[in-house]
Amino acid sequence: MQLAAVGYIPDRDLATALWLMESLRRPLLLEGEAGVGKTEVARALALAHDTRLIRLQCYEGLDQSAALYEWNYQRQLLAIKAREGSDASAVEEHIFSEAYLLERPLLAAIRQAKPAVLLIDEVDRADEEFEAFLLELLSDFQVSIPELGTITATTIPRVILTSNGTRELSDALRRRCLYHYVDYPDVDREARIILSRLPGIDTDLALQIATMVGLIRKEDLRKSPGVAETLDWAATLAGLEVRHLRDEPETVHETLMCLIKTAEDKSRMTREVSDRLIGRVA
């Protein structure tokens, strides 16, 4: 599996976890701070396997009709009208058939001809009931629709779940999944990420940026900058044709808004602080 070829630089542990997920056919649960690139893993995995990425974004109150399937009510009503007068049970059988079924992500994921990558994003935001339902789906890979019967998976998707830890997930779900804690990339890996995403950038500058961001993450901020922010900042600095961070502390400080996202952090990241950090970047 060539994740690096599709622009994702995994660390060794993650690569092993993905390999294990492949061989054991278990879902993989990724946890970590916002912005460390959890969602990106699924995207890269889909690219590497040249398959569809099906994403289910979880939220409070997410229910089966939004996640699994829903009947197409408008068409059903039309069909009933069109068949007015005919036998009621025949109409019923007709309108609760496959043609009136709307696939939602989970159902779509198990009905692909080629195994898809199913990304269940921020599963901690969904309610506990939904989590229980998900668990059932992930172990059986079949769905029962009362009007239609049981639908068995044509292919078993590769499942990736992500969690930001807004709610404690159940032990049952955790046991079902392989686990990987995604941390912020180390300086070297982050520099490689920058280089792979912004091929035009100077290698030395990429390394400086990665070092600087690493230092900023160690500062006591409400919201640590994620990898996406790093890339934004790198693109900005490259666009402004900065060669060396130490040469242009002013520009560095002014463009820090790419990384700092709250007023409180902004007031904490004063010019003195940014200069001090620049000084520590080799």
Next chain:
Amino acid sequence: MSLAIAAENPLGAGVRTKLNGFAHILRDNGFVIGLAETRDALAMLSGHDAARPSRLRPALKALFCGRQSDWQKFDEIFDAYWLSRGMKSATRISGAPQTTPQGLQSLAAGQRGLGDSDQADHVERGEGSEVSETGRSRREGASRTELLSRTDFRHLTQPEDLAAAHELAGRLAMSMRARLTRRMHARRSGQRLDLRRTIHKSIAHGGTPIELVRRRRKDKPLRLVVLLDASGSMSLYSAVFLRFMHGVLDSFREAEAFVFHTRLIHISPALKERNPQRAMERMSLLAQGTGGGTRIGESLATFNRWHAKRCIHSRTCVMIVSDGYDTGPAENLGAEMQALRRRCRRIAWLNPMIGWQGYQPEAAGMKAALPYVDLFAPAHDLDSLKALEPYLAKI
């Protein structure tokens, strides 16, 4: 199953035993590992792909870890087991509750007293003629209850009084929880149309939706987060309140509890213990202070930073039980209260000292915190605890 593994597994018995031992050690360290995980690990080891030793650690890590805390502990345990390196911080969880150290017994003395007096009561009732005896004891109980419910906790010096107060607190919590949950059911009235069922029913009428089927939207359950001051100045109150918390929190499906003195300690896991005595023991063990004042502001900061995101949702009430004597700077406390205020629905501050005559919130910390508090109420006797119920019901 183990036979099947043995049959199909080319691995030697030695490796299997060693792996089982490893799973065992991990379980002792609080990992949740079932048979399926061990089986998968064996399957993986026997696969030709995994023979690479560099892969063994990350593979077992992905397989056996379930949460971040596991993730952080794993490497050290792995090294200790497979590479025979010394282990410093990994601790075995004692499964047996009776291994409580001696020092704890004094902490939970009130609880033990409760158990004893309970038994004595039964014996007494059993001995005499049934009608008169039970009648008498009930009368006695009633008047004692009445007296106790208005006694400031700090005046409860006799062990039996303390035990009785504990029991009353437990019972009070129980009755409150029954009423609170009932009210929550009754208020669920948000209505939406259930299109699927409506269409089902309308087929017979040629598609005209005559019978509308409605669906109720489920209410988010009220979540309670309690922060209890366990410093020296509060010690006379915190014991009874811990017991009360155990009772009430047990009722809320979603509840979190913390105690703080010089630092913040998460005690929810101890609250899940059903047996109140064991729960109290575990909580007192966790809550043991190191002395050196109360850092309310700092503890709140810890809460805001590390726990608030997980603990607080839109229907959360944060309840702080403290006398407001903060040894840290008052501005800190004010700022953290403000941050907390932005996150949650209600903040209730229970201060036992309100029950004292002529109390004014003079402490600098208390003054700084007050603007952000929705309910500032006493919590010095059982009656004042009872008075909380209508407030909780309204959130």
